[in-house]
Structures are given as structure tokens and as C-alpha cells.
Amino acid sequence: MTKIDQILEMMAEIAPKSLAEDWDNVGVQVGDTNQQVKKVLIALDLNKDVLEEAKSNDCQLIITHHPLIFNGIKSINSQSECGRLIMELIKNNITLFSAHTNLDIVEGGLNDYLAEKLNLTNIDKLSITDEKEYYKLVIFVPENALDVLKEVLYKNGAGHIGKYSHSGFSIKGKGTFKPLADADPHTGNKNEINEVSEYRLETIIAAEAAEKIKRKIIKAHPYEEPVWDLFKLENIKKEIGLGRIGYLKETKTLGELLEEVKEKYSLEYLKYSGHKNKKINKIALCSGSGADFIKTAAFNGADLYLTGDVKYHEAQLAEELGMALIDFGHYGSEKYVKSLLYEKLTEKAKEKNLSNINFFKSQINTNPWNYC
Ligand SMILES: [Zn+2]
Incomplete structure (x- = not known):
């Protein structure tokens, strides 16, 4: 089963939150992201018709372009449209997420x-x-884990610069370590200085991917204490x-x-x-x-x-x-937000083998203007 968090991870890859303007309020607006999701409605705005559409299609998540909550809310009650929508979302256990200026x-x-x-x-x-910053990642990895780690890093966006992916450099050397009494080493003997054949792997990562890459390193690296450095690059910046x-x-x-x-x-x-x-x-x-x-x-x-x-x-x-x-x-x-997100999310779900998830483009026209 897919969780809403997994869909939001895909949204973070499509439109990272860090790109949004300071005055904007993107991200989770209302709801629980830990719940399971089968159906996602994509809309430009949330209004009561869109919410009805989500309910009748049994959607657990609505993704909109325009955030429902902009300015600080002092109260949530039935006296305002925003309050009524928030109450209705919670009652129906529907999560609301917005990608606005970050998607622009x-x-x-x-x-x-x-x-x-x-x-x-x-x-x-x-x-x-703004200017997007980059880091150089340097990580030491035993020879037999080099290819696996490279694959994990490159799959998660490391090594991507301009029109190139998989950019990296590696050099062989010797690493030393001494596991102390409480250690649980992947290799080597306790209380002895061990020498192991390692690679120093260097690659580039975008600043907004740093946290995710850190989690992936900890998961994929065989060592109890992986050794790695992040250097802020002053010579490579990308205008956004x-x-x-x-x-x-x-x-x-x-x-x-x-x-x-x-x-x-x-x-x-x-x-x-x-x-x-x-x-x-x-x-x-x-x-x-x-x-x-x-x-x-x-x-x-x-x-x-x-x-x-x-x-x-x-x-x-x-x-x-x-x-x-x-x-x-x-x-x-902005009506094209629906097609854009539909195409990107469907593609990402396929890449990640999330088969039990359906995306819908809202059929509601939320344009307040009529033309005659
Ligand atoms: Zn707009």
C-alpha cells in the first residue's frame, strides 16, 4: 500500500519546497500524511465543488496549485469558507497539499x-x-560496496549537473580504523587497527537534495559509521x-x-x-x-x-x-497545472513501481470569471 508521504516525496522531486517564494505557503495544508492513499485529485484551487468531487471519487489526497491557507489563521469554524473547507477535509480524512510558486x-x-x-x-x-547552491560530496566506501553506493547516490539525484547525470570521480586507497569495545563492525577485528581497501568517491549534489542523500547514505553504506564530507561549492551556482x-x-x-x-x-x-x-x-x-x-x-x-x-x-x-x-x-x-502534475506524477509512480495509485484531474472549472 502507498502512503501519502510517498506521494509527497514525489512532489518534492517535481517541485522542491525550497524553490517557493518567501511569502508563499506551500506544502501540507491540512491532514495526516501517514495514511494510506489510493486516489489523488489534482486541482488548481480547492473550493466546495472540488472537495465534493474528491469525496465522491473516494480520494484521500488533493493536490492544488493555490494554497488554501495563506495568512495566519486565528480560528477554524463554520463562519468562513476556509474554515468550512478545513473542517470538511478533516471530517472526511482528506489531506490537502499545495505546490505553488515552487511549481512555477x-x-x-x-x-x-x-x-x-x-x-x-x-x-x-x-x-x-534565487541562486541554487551545490555541494561536493566526498565519501569513503569499501571496494565491494562501491557500485551499490554509486547506484543509490545517482538514482537519488547526486551527480546531476546541467545536462549531465552520473558525474563522479573515484580513487582507490587504504582506510584505517579500530573498532572499540561496543562497536559492531561490518569488517575487521575489534580492539585492533584494521586496514581496508577503500574508494574515495566524489560527486556533486544540489543543496535541496542533501537531507535525502544523507538518509540514503546511512541506509545503503555497509559501515556502522560511514565517513563522508559535504563541501559547499562557491564556483557552481544555478540561477532560478x-x-x-x-x-x-x-x-x-x-x-x-x-x-x-x-x-x-x-x-x-x-x-x-x-x-x-x-x-x-x-x-x-x-x-x-x-x-x-x-x-x-x-x-x-x-x-x-x-x-x-x-x-x-x-x-x-x-x-x-x-x-x-x-x-x-x-x-x-494556470489550468495546465492539472495536466502537468498528472503527467509527472503518473510517470514517477511508474518509475517507483507504485501500481495501486490513481491520479485524477479535477473536472471543476474554478475560474470565477465568465465571458459573454
Ligand atoms: Zn495563480
């Missing part, structure tokens, strides 16, 4: 998904939010950020792109500013409400910027900066 920011997350839908090339971050910017394979007019955007993102309506005959080659985009990055997009040379929730004066600003703008809606850009 992560490589292969929502913004990359949107950029790929437009077939953009040379995709880069639009606004840098919100939004994406990239190039079209061939220049198009804004008019052509309006039709393409509607079709590729399955939108019936969209708002835009700029002349339909404007030539577009470089495009920036940001899911959700990204009007704060209008200047960033223009200063980075974007001919067109796509985002949601754009106000009147913000559209005027884009016009003043000579950049075309498409408002493809907050819901319009």
Missing part, C-alpha cells in the same frame, strides 16, 4: 510547460528569484527564477500569434495590446498574475509578453515600452 519556478514546471507549448527555443528565466523568455523559430506577426495562442492554450477569449502587424520574435511569459514583470520583459528585449490579471495602466505601460501584450488569464495560464 522549477525547471520543467508550469512556466516551462507554457513556453514549450509555444515551441520557444533558447528558453531562459525571466526574473531571477519566475517566468520564461525565449525565441520563436521564425518571426511571426502579433495577429498570427493571437490565433496561435488561443489554439495552443485552448482559450476562447484573450485580451491584447499592440498592433496586429507588429513583428514578434522574442517572447516572455509568466503564469498567473505577472504584470509586475512587464518592465523586466521589455528590458530583456521581449517583443511580446503573455501573462494574466493585467490592469488598464499596466497595459498602457507595455504600450509605452513598445512591447505587445497578451492577457491570457490567470485561470487560462
Whole structure:
């Protein structure tokens, strides 16, 4: 049987919590993560219709993009919608988990998904939010355990840098140790100095994977006291950020792109500013409400910027900066969270041989706006 914790471990690999913006509140919102799970509902928001959907499909876990709990809660009661939802989740033993800005920011997350839908090339971050740190892991391992340990480390993300995986180095040497009276050594004699043929294995790990790797080392290493060091790398850092910017394979007019955007993102309506005959080659985009990055997009040379929730004066600003703008809606850009997470979780469950688990995309349209 699968536990909710196992699904959340998969979510941590898809969108690590450490990537989320400081103001955000991602992770477990409500519920018990130690319980068993067979069915998971994936939604953009939690509202009472989505909760009913989870109940009628017998789901034990709901994963949403927008967190239910944002600001500090002073009370949980039936006087507020949030309180009613929390009470209902607990009564029905349903756990609620959210991946928000961490899913927007992560490589292969929502913004990359949107950029790929437009077939953009040379995709880069639009606004840098942080720098990802790396460590060098040095570990000493007996010769006969080297291959097993390497496999465990590489399977859990060690040795992964840029477009390369399994990056490492090893050199043979002699290790010495003396097991004291209470020790339970894997090899060697007690109260004697033992010499053993060992390898010094070096590899790279991302800072957010350090805790997990530590647990895996303790589990996989044959020694009672494995010897290993972690060195913070000052020369390798990776920028992470919100939004994406990239190039079209061939220049198009804004008019052509309006039709393409509607079709590729399955939108019936969209708002835009700029002349339909404007030539577009470089495009920036940001899911959700990204009007704060209008200047960033223009200063980075974007001919067109796509985002949601754009106000009147913000559209005027884009016009003043000579950049075309498409408002493809907050819901319009973020509804793809359901497909994205469905695809990634199904793939990960397969990799991990979790056969008794089913993921569902919510059928509820949580967009408060109607168009006529
Ligand atoms: Zn949003």
C-alpha cells in the first residue's frame, strides 16, 4: 500500500519546497500524511465543488496549485469558507497539499510547460528569484560496496549537473580504523587497527537534495559509521527564477500569434495590446498574475509578453515600452497545472513501481470569471 508521504516525496522531486517564494505557503495544508492513499485529485484551487468531487471519487489526497491557507489563521469554524473547507477535509480524512510558486519556478514546471507549448527555443528565466547552491560530496566506501553506493547516490539525484547525470570521480586507497569495545563492525577485528581497501568517491549534489542523500547514505553504506564530507561549492551556482523568455523559430506577426495562442492554450477569449502587424520574435511569459514583470520583459528585449490579471495602466505601460501584450488569464495560464502534475506524477509512480495509485484531474472549472 502507498502512503501519502510517498506521494509527497514525489512532489518534492517535481517541485522542491525550497524553490517557493518567501511569502508563499506551500506544502501540507491540512491532514495526516501517514495514511494510506489510493486516489489523488489534482486541482488548481480547492473550493466546495472540488472537495465534493474528491469525496465522491473516494480520494484521500488533493493536490492544488493555490494554497488554501495563506495568512495566519486565528480560528477554524463554520463562519468562513476556509474554515468550512478545513473542517470538511478533516471530517472526511482528506489531506490537502499545495505546490505553488515552487511549481512555477522549477525547471520543467508550469512556466516551462507554457513556453514549450509555444515551441520557444533558447528558453531562459525571466526574473531571477534565487541562486541554487551545490555541494561536493566526498565519501569513503569499501571496494565491494562501491557500485551499490554509486547506484543509490545517482538514482537519488547526486551527480546531476546541467545536462549531465552520473558525474563522479573515484580513487582507490587504504582506510584505517579500530573498532572499540561496543562497536559492531561490518569488517575487521575489534580492539585492533584494521586496514581496508577503500574508494574515495566524489560527486556533486544540489543543496535541496542533501537531507535525502544523507538518509540514503546511512541506509545503503555497509559501515556502522560511514565517513563522508559535504563541501559547499562557491564556483557552481544555478540561477532560478519566475517566468520564461525565449525565441520563436521564425518571426511571426502579433495577429498570427493571437490565433496561435488561443489554439495552443485552448482559450476562447484573450485580451491584447499592440498592433496586429507588429513583428514578434522574442517572447516572455509568466503564469498567473505577472504584470509586475512587464518592465523586466521589455528590458530583456521581449517583443511580446503573455501573462494574466493585467490592469488598464499596466497595459498602457507595455504600450509605452513598445512591447505587445497578451492577457491570457490567470485561470487560462494556470489550468495546465492539472495536466502537468498528472503527467509527472503518473510517470514517477511508474518509475517507483507504485501500481495501486490513481491520479485524477479535477473536472471543476474554478475560474470565477465568465465571458459573454
Ligand atoms: Zn495563480
